[in-house]
Amino acid sequence: MITFQQVSKRWGDNEVLKSLDFEVLPGEKVSIIGPSGSGKTTILRILMTLESPNEGLVTVNGKTLWDVKAGTRPKEAKEMRAARRDVGMVFQQFNLFPHMSALENVMEAPVKVLKMDKEQARARAVDLLEMVGLAKHLEHRPPKLSGGQQQRVAIARALAMRPKVMLFDEPTSALDPELIGEVLGVIRELGHSTDMTMLMVTHEMRFAEEISDRVATFDHGRVIERGAPHEIFNNPKEERTRKFLKAVLEH
Amino acid sequence: MIWDQSFALSIIPQLLEGLQVTVQITLLGFAIAVVLGLVVAVIRRLEIPVLSRVLGGYVQFVRGTPLLVQAYTAFFVLPAYGLRFSAVVTGVIVMGVNYSAYCAEVYRAGIQDVPRGQWEAATALSLPAHSTWARVILPQAIRSVVPVLGNYLVQMFKDSAVLSAITVFELLNAAQSIGSSNFRYLEPLTLAGLLFFLVSFPASHFFRTLERRLAPTH
Numbered sequence: 172m173i174t175f176q177q178v179s180k181r182w183g184d185n186e187v188l189k190s191l192d193f194e195v196l197p198g199e200k201v202s203i204i205g206p207s208g209s210g211k212t213t214i215l216r217i218l219m220t221l222e223s224p225n226e227g228l229v230t231v232n233g234k235t236l237w238d239v240k241a242g243t244r245p246k247e248a249k250e251m252r253a254a255r256r257d258v259g260m261v262f263q264q265f266n267l268f269p270h271m272s273a274l275e276n277v278m279e280a281p282v283k284v285l286k287m288d289k290e291q292a293r294a295r296a297v298d299l300l301e302m303v304g305l306a307k308h309l310e311h312r313p314p315k316l317s318g319g320q321q322q323r324v325a326i327a328r329a330l331a332m333r334p335k336v337m338l339f340d341e342p343t344s345a346l347d348p349e350l351i352g353e354v355l356g357v358i359r360e361l362g363h364s365t366d367m368t369m370l371m372v373t374h375e376m377r378f379a380e381e382i383s384d385r386v387a388t389f390d391h392g393r394v395i396e397r398g399a400p401h402e403i404f405n406n407p408k409e410e411r412t413r414k415f416l417k418a419v420l421e422h
Numbered sequence: 423m424i425w426d427q428s429f430a431l432s433i434i435p436q437l438l439e440g441l442q443v444t445v446q447i448t449l450l451g452f453a454i455a456v457v458l459g460l461v462v463a464v465i466r467r468l469e470i471p472v473l474s475r476v477l478g479g480y481v482q483f484v485r486g487t488p489l490l491v492q493a494y495t496a497f498f499v500l501p502a503y504g505l506r507f508s509a510v511v512t513g514v515i516v517m518g519v520n521y522s523a524y525c526a527e528v529y530r531a532g533i534q535d536v537p538r539g540q541w542e543a544a545t546a547l548s549l550p551a552h553s554t555w556a557r558v559i560l561p562q563a564i565r566s567v568v569p570v571l572g573n574y575l576v577q578m579f580k581d582s583a584v585l586s587a588i589t590v591f592e593l594l595n596a597a598q599s600i601g602s603s604n605f606r607y608l609e610p611l612t613l614a615g616l617l618f619f620l621v622s623f624p625a626s627h628f629f630r631t632l633e634r635r636l637a638p639t640h
């Protein structure tokens with residue numbers, strides 16, 4: 172469903188991704204873990220076309236998202252937009268539209284992009300918001316909602332576009348501890364009830380272990396180790412994985 | 423010179439007529455300024471080659487030259503090139519163009535203040551550029567600058583007195599002509615100043631209140 176071939180990303184001298192090869196199969200739930208600054212979020216941002224790679228090929232659902240030969244400019248083409256349609260993203264900071272109600276946030280893209288008629292879009296938005304437990308907050312604007320509620324609206328908003336791939340960029344990092352559970356609950360439910368491909372960057376190790384089919388550990392722009400969650404968490408082969416897990420689990 | 427109360431009362435109707443012209447010019451000029459300024463700000467932000475830079479130059483040029491010079495040029499020089507309008511129309515256009523440059527800078531700040539995450543969310547939802555602007559960015563950007571625009575409206579109301587120099591019969595011009603035909607300037611000029619103040623003071627108070635009400639939601 173997702174492939175990265177020889178993808179590099181540089182910020183000046185800082186090489187965030189180094190000739191990365193990475194693959195996610197259809198329907199797979201994959202978590203990316205690793206120290207901050209290891210390029211995890213960059214992978215998601217390239218998939219969402221929020222960053223462009225300096226080199227390499229990225230495909231989603233068989234469509235080319237990025238194809239950058241060294242030295243040529245990335246072309247923003249029809250195919251890229253089509254590929255992007257298959258991807259939805261949930262941000263660390265929610266990024267809801269603050270001047271729209273929860274319902275309007277969820278309806279906006281289906282109406283403007285999928286050209287769905289308003290009544291149909293509204294009905295679907297209501298369903299989605301009910302699914303994430305916000306039936307009582309349809310008309311509320313984001314500033315009136317808690318962080319956990321905002322993030323659940325954001326999940327509903329992304330789902331409204333019927334993505335084949337959902338990206339979660341540290342979805343609970345900006346939340347107060349008591350609100351993390353409700354958001355993880357929604358993501359867990361989504362993982363069990365759909366065959367959507369899910370790619371998640373997270374610091375919630377227990378959650379990653381529970382929800383993922385596969386876990387990849389990252390460091391310095393490369394995949395250090397990948398495998399089934401119980402292997403990575405209980406019996407990591409790489410020294411750097413061990414070190415990282417020790418550091419996060421101890422604290 | 424001693425204040426002549428009956429003379430003062432007798433000239434009030436004429437002054438109010440002048441005030442009416444001042445208000446009309448201000449509102450029409452402001453309508454031009456907010457629309458033109460918005461167009462300029464958006465095009466500059468789109469970074470269209472040449473055009474965006476030209477409009478950047480427009481903003482710098484208009485802000486860098488005195489309103490009075492612009493008014494004189496429009497009134498005395500443009501007719502020589504076949505662009506002939508009445509004094510009032512010239513005045514409205516000059517005020518509108520002049521303030522459009524200031525408004526463009528206000529919008530620019532408003533657009534810049536919209537968090538990057540809003541643009542990213544729009545991209546993530548595949549919203550096309552026009553929807554991103556019209557539905558996501560501008561509503562937030564404009565909301566945050568409404569009080570500043572309001573202050574410019576008040577400033578424009580006062581600046582419109584400059585147009586008396588190009589024979590627009592607004593409040594100051596009305597006061598001056600009453601003064602010169604009666605050889606008494608104390609009452610008309612004092613009352614003109616008072617009328618300016620009676621409009622501008624409550625107006626700026628209103629926009630200050632609005633500023634507090636529209637505090638950013640982020």
